[in-house]
Amino acid sequence: YKRITVKSLIEMKQNGEKISMLTAYDYTMAKIVDGAGVDVILVGDSASNVMAGHETTLPITLDQMIYHASSVIRAISRALVVVDLPFGSYQSDPKEALRSAIRIMKESGGHAVKLEGGKEIKESIKRILNAGIPVMGHLGLTPQSIYKFGTYTVRAKEEEEAKKLKEDALMLEKAGCFAIVLEKIPAKLAKEVAKSVSIPVIGIGAGNGVDGQVLVVHDMLGMTHEFHPRFLRRYMNLYEEMTTSISQYVDDVKSVNFPNDSEQY
Ligand code: KIV
Numbered sequence: 001y002k003r004i005t006v007k008s009l010i011e012m013k014q015n016g017e018k019i020s021m022l023t024a025y026d027y028t029m030a031k032i033v034d035g036a037g038v039d040v041i042l043v044g045d046s047a048s049n050v051m052a053g054h055e056t057t058l059p060i061t062l063d064q065m066i067y068h069a070s071s072v073i074r075a076i077s078r079a080l081v082v083v084d085l086p087f088g089s090y091q092s093d094p095k096e097a098l099r100s101a102i103r104i105m106k107e108s109g110g111h112a113v114k115l116e117g118g119k120e121i122k123e124s125i126k127r128i129l130n131a132g133i134p135v136m137g138h139l140g141l142t143p144q145s146i147y148k149f150g151t152y153t154v155r156a157k158e159e160e161e162a163k164k165l166k167e168d169a170l171m172l173e174k175a176g177c178f179a180i181v182l183e184k185i186p187a188k189l190a191k192e193v194a195k196s197v198s199i200p201v202i203g204i205g206a207g208n209g210v211d212g213q214v215l216v217v218h219d220m221l222g223m224t225h226e227f228h229p230r231f232l233r234r235y236m237n238l239y240e241e242m243t244t245s246i247s248q249y250v251d252d253v254k255s256v257n258f259p260n261d262s263e264q265y
Pocket residue numbers: 023042043044045046047084181183204214215216
């Protein structure tokens with residue numbers, strides 16, 4: 001395989017080839033996702049929900065993100081691996097942001113970092129980029145700010161917020177980000193933003209007028225079954241398939257059907 005780089009993603013946008021991105025937080029899943037040909041693997045702070053069972057993304061630590069990212073890195077041979085800077089690791093000042101990004105790059109071997117926000121974190125983004133670390137932006141619904149928003153509903157439906165989002169996207173491009181994630185905003189706005197910048201815009205709940213799509217892998221495989229937003233397409237119902245298989249195993253153990261004669265020494 002030819003490895004995907006931040007440059008290949010920009011070329012994909014130029015050639016009109018859509019970019020596929022999924023999350024992964026561990027070795028086994030990352031091996032499958034990479035092997036299946038996904039272009040970008042996101043070690044998202046959604047690990048806080050999916051892996052650790054927290055209600056929000058806020059509790060996950062930088063050390064925990066590094067643990068997840070290093071597991072993913074050991075599995076991949078083609079995908080570009082982007083790692084979320086977790087809440088509290090970059091908001092207080094640009095030096096802290098750079099220190100956190102450096103820890104991710106050195107200790108996990110990740111290829112790039114992602115930060116939530118626009119002009120509020122401009123200096124931090126510039127500082128990280130100056131150190132040679134590629135940065136992916138993230139605008140729209142930014143789950144680290146959930147207590148400010150109050151809900152996980154669609155963002156930027158009003159003109160004022162849409163205007164700020166468009167300005168932030170231009171700022172991220174100008175600062176030197178290699179891509180931007182747009183989460184849960186109107187498709188029309190997302191398309192407009194994707195047209196206004198030359199870097200790839202990757203959407204989640206942002207319609208098909210953007211340059212690529214991202215989903216949480218456990219959601220698209222149907223392992224999580226209590227979460228069903230409109231934007232989520234479920235490709236499997238693994239929750240049911242796994243439950244059926246595991247119940248079968250329990251029955252087999254109870255009935256001494258497992259192990260059979262050929263499954264022992
Ligand atoms: O953490 C995450 O999974 C994300 C994606 C939803 C973009 O940030």
